[in-house]
Amino acid sequence: xxxxxxxxxxxxxxxxxxxxxxxxxxxxxxxxxxxxxxxxxxxxxxxxxxxxxxxxxxxxxxxxxxxxxxxxxxxxxxxxxxxxxxxxxxxxxxxxxxxxxxxxxxxxxxxxxxxxxxxxxxxxxxxxxxxxxxxxxxxxxxxxxxxxxxxxxxxxxxxxxxxxxxxxxxxxxxxxxxxxxxxxxxxxxxxxxxxxxxxxxxxxxxxxxxxxxxxxxxxxxxxxxxxxxxxxxxxxxxxxxxxxxxxxxxxxxxxxxxxxxxxxxxxxxxxxxxxxxxxxxxxxxxxxxxxxxxxxxxxxxxxxxxxxxxxxx
Amino acid sequence: xxxxxxxxxxxxxxxxxxxxxxxxxxxxxxxxxxxxxxxxxxxxxxxxxxxxxxxxxxxxxxxxxxxxxxxxxxxxxxxxxxxxxxxxxxxxxxxxxx
Numbered sequence: 001x002x003x004x005x006x007x008x009x010x011x012x013x014x015x016x017x018x019x020x021x022x023x024x025x026x027x028x029x030x031x032x033x034x035x036x037x038x039x040x041x042x043x044x045x046x047x048x049x050x051x052x053x054x055x056x057x058x059x060x061x062x063x064x065x066x067x068x069x070x071x072x073x074x075x076x077x078x079x080x081x082x083x084x085x086x087x088x089x090x091x092x093x094x095x096x097x098x099x100x101x102x103x104x105x106x107x108x109x110x111x112x113x114x115x116x117x118x119x120x121x122x123x124x125x126x127x128x129x130x131x132x133x134x135x136x137x138x139x140x141x142x143x144x145x146x147x148x149x150x151x152x153x154x155x156x157x158x159x160x161x162x163x164x165x166x167x168x169x170x171x172x173x174x175x176x177x178x179x180x181x182x183x184x185x186x187x188x189x190x191x192x193x194x195x196x197x198x199x200x201x202x203x204x205x206x207x208x209x210x211x212x213x214x215x216x217x218x219x220x221x222x223x224x225x226x227x228x229x230x231x232x233x234x235x236x237x238x239x240x241x242x243x244x245x246x247x248x249x250x251x252x253x254x255x256x257x258x259x260x261x262x263x264x265x266x267x268x269x270x271x272x273x274x275x276x277x278x279x280x281x282x283x284x285x286x287x288x289x290x291x292x293x294x295x296x297x298x299x300x301x302x303x304x305x306x307x308x309x310x311x312x313x
Numbered sequence: 314x315x316x317x318x319x320x321x322x323x324x325x326x327x328x329x330x331x332x333x334x335x336x337x338x339x340x341x342x343x344x345x346x347x348x349x350x351x352x353x354x355x356x357x358x359x360x361x362x363x364x365x366x367x368x369x370x371x372x373x374x375x376x377x378x379x380x381x382x383x384x385x386x387x388x389x390x391x392x393x394x395x396x397x398x399x400x401x402x403x404x405x406x407x408x409x410x411x
Contacts, residue, residue: 021381023378023380023381024381025381025382073361074361077357077358077361080343080358081341081358084324084341084342084343085341087324087342092319093319093321093344094319094320094321095319149341150341153340153341157361157362293320296320296321296322297320299322299346299347299350300320300322300346302346302347303322303346303347306347
């Protein structure tokens with residue numbers, strides 16, 4: 001049983017936009033929601049390195065390669081910021097990683113799609129990072145201090161990611177007919193999964209209620225999705241590519257784009273683990289984690305020895 | 314925010330000074346098993362874009378924090394001392410540059 005007075009004070013703070021900090025009292029449900037959401041976010045950054053890592057050795061130029069490497073290094077950094085924020089909620093990094101590896105925790109389904117061509121590096125940066133930015137800009141105002149600070153930092157770094165992706169797409173769209181077709185194909189494959197990244201429609205989203213009340217989320221799935229679509233349509237037009245949605249139409253009355261029906265069966269199928277790459281992504285993560293085990297052990301053993309030496313001296 | 318042990322080394326809090334003359338500001342944390350590793354990890358995590366001129370890393374368990382639930386009584390002594398603020402004093406009409 002939680003103290004009703006404490007709960008009221010907590011809600012009053014949230015309503016007054018006072019951030020919640022790690023040592024503050026918080027309802028267990030709030031803590032659990034954040035543990036789940038922040039770790040899921042962290043896992044997504046880390047797993048998200050894999051589809052891009054696929055192209056490091058095949059980048060078409062040295063410039064493209066250093067850019068891709070820098071971007072992937074950023075993703076690793078973003079994962080670290082988020083794990084750090086999640087750890088302030090009283091769970092260790094080992095526990096979070098174990099939850100990922102035993103499939104108790106999810107990561108964004110978008111990373112369960114394969115990256116088949118170089119144009120996919122463009123589509124991922126432009127659309128996947130683009131969608132992530134819309135979500136993360138909103139989360140900068142989230143009620144939990146450490147999460148909010150991590151988001152501010154991430155947003156500063158993320159815009160380079162989207163721009164480099166859009167640059168690749170623009171470049172290919174201006175290239176040979178084969179290159180343009182490759183760019184269009186990447187857009188065709190990544191468009192729908194990208195707009196699914198915002199999650200189910202508000203009416204079907206069980207976690208939205210409390211998350212909005214506690215100001216963990218400041219905008220709903222549908223509001224964020226709409227923002228992303230409205231931004232992106234014009235960008236596709238500028239580079240002469242077509243968004244693969246025949247129902248996409250400007251709605252003068254609403255002042256935004258109407259879009260076609262999302263295939264939620266596909267979404268839930270991938271969430272449940274049946275996407276094209278779910279098994280591969282997790283297997284690779286486990287392998288990399290195991291391969292690093294001796295390094296972690298050696299570092300701990302070295303630190304213990306140094307401590308001993310200090311005590312003797 | 315207990316100092317939970319795991320296989321990843323201790324938690325170190327990171328403070329970045331962005332320019333000479335400015336105070337070091339808390340940026341986040343890293344895991345590391347010793348000072349050098351903590352500094353290097355902090356550099357790779359928090360200054361990939363020249364964000365800093367100096368870094369501090371501090372073991373989390375070396376930081377002593379006041380507790381939010383005690384903040385009322387803890388900061389209470391400063392509450393009734395309005396005379397510590399310049400606005401407490403009434404200046405004569407027409408006095409300038411004070």
